[in-house]
Amino acid sequence: MSSRRGLVIGVLSLILLGSKVATATGQVESWVREGWKTDFSRTLVDFEEVMSGGPPRDGIPPIDDPIFIPARDVVDLDGREPVILFPLEGESRAYPLRVLTWHEIVNDEIDGQPVAVTYCPLCNAAIVFDRRADGETLSFGTTGKLRHSDLIMYDRSTESWWQQFSGEAIVGDFVGTDLTMLPSRIVSFADFLGAHPDGLVLVPNDPAARPYGNNPYQSYDTAQRPFLFRGELPPDIPAMAHVVVVETDSEPIIVSLNRIRQSPLQLRGYSFSYKTGVASALDTATISDGRDIGSVRVTRDGQDVVHNLTFAFVAHVFHPDVAIIDADAH
Structure with a gap:
């Protein structure tokens, strides 16, 4: 009886494994049809954990040419509104969540340092990364995919996929590489203005492109x-x-x-x-x-x-x- 039970369990395990492989293969095939050039043979994660967030690649468009104005000239930000403060010393900048909610990634450069200022609303995770990896300066976009409800970014050089929460490349040529996280924090615009009246504040490239100031994730x-x-x-x-x-x-x-x-x-x-x-x-x-x-x-x-x-x-x-x-x- 025990040998028969072991055989049944073994067969079921093989069936489940085969089903899992078939599911992963189907996912990869669908991503390739979407136009991805990512090397999907290199991965650290189970592809079953990856799901569509709704929008396509860059359907939530990153900001590549950020525009800033001095904090004292800002007229549409309430004092209580949250902004990402970075860097924490020197010529500080503020990245309002009213903007990041609709773009999620800002590819920026500060004093010669390339950075990615990121925000995943579904995780409320605001993280700043150094955009340099393995001697290369990367530019990031949104895949339209999620893993554990967290934004998966991609770099435009190799189309590797990066987990926003950890900064780790989870699929593709850069797999296993970690982006360096940089100290930043969420503060109120009032506090930023008080401490840095001449500090720069990110503003939308096109203020009419999105309902900035509205929260699409109400409650x-x-x-x-x-x-x-x-x-x-x-x-x-x-x-x-x-x-x-x-x-x-x-x-x-x-x-x-x-x-x-x-x-x-x-x-x-x-x-x-x-x-x-x-x-x-x-x-x-x-x-x-x-x-x-x-x-x-x-x-x-x-x-x-x-x-x-x-x-x-x-x-x-x-x-x-x-x-x-x-x-x-x-």
């Missing part, structure tokens, strides 16, 4: 479940709870925003502080009306470090073995 960050997500949800914390992720040399640190709101926090040499006054970009129909979720700053030895204010489901799916700190910590 998303108070939903019960994330959109276009098939992974395991985190235990003991709502999927859409805001958390802060700090990538360290060892295990990442993940702390809920609710915990950081309680009081300043010290963990493994990192300092977490919180400030009110920043509207959620994913709450009400108009971003400026969004509820106050505030902003977080993370430092080590007084220096800002790379961190990411995202959702609990995102932190859990990319770091499934790391506990989310959601109570008093020491």
Whole structure:
């Protein structure tokens, strides 16, 4: 009886494996028909995890020739609106989420350093990368694909696919290569203006091209479940709870925003502080009306470090073995 059961299990495993291979092959064939020149034989991920986000390649168009104006000249940004502050020293720039929501990637250059300023609304992940990899300066676009509800970018040189949340090339010639993340943070436009009145603020190339200031993901960050997500949800914390992720040399640190709101926090040499006054970009129909979720700053030895204010489901799916700190910590 046991040998027969083993045979049945073996046959079923082969059938499932064959089905999985057939599904992956079908996906690759469909992507090739879309015109992708990506080397799909090189991958770090299960293609079943990749799904369409709706728009085609660059259907959410990146900004390649960004336009900026001084903060003191901006008239259409509410003081509570969230902006990505980068760089954190020197000639700082602000990249409003009211613009990034509709473009997701800005290919920019600051003091000779090529950077990609990115925002994935479905993960609320705002991350700045150095665009240089293996001695080559890359330019990025949107694939129209998602993995774990997170934006998959592509570089225009090799059409390799890159996971926005991790900055890692997951498919193609660059597979296994990591982009360098650069320290940035979300602040209110009012705080940016107060600190950098002559600082530059990204404005739309064509203000009439999109309904800038509107949120196409109304009520998303108070939903019960994330959109276009098939992974395991985190235990003991709502999927859409805001958390802060700090990538360290060892295990990442993940702390809920609710915990950081309680009081300043010290963990493994990192300092977490919180400030009110920043509207959620994913709450009400108009971003400026969004509820106050505030902003977080993370430092080590007084220096800002790379961190990411995202959702609990995102932190859990990319770091499934790391506990989310959601109570008093020491």
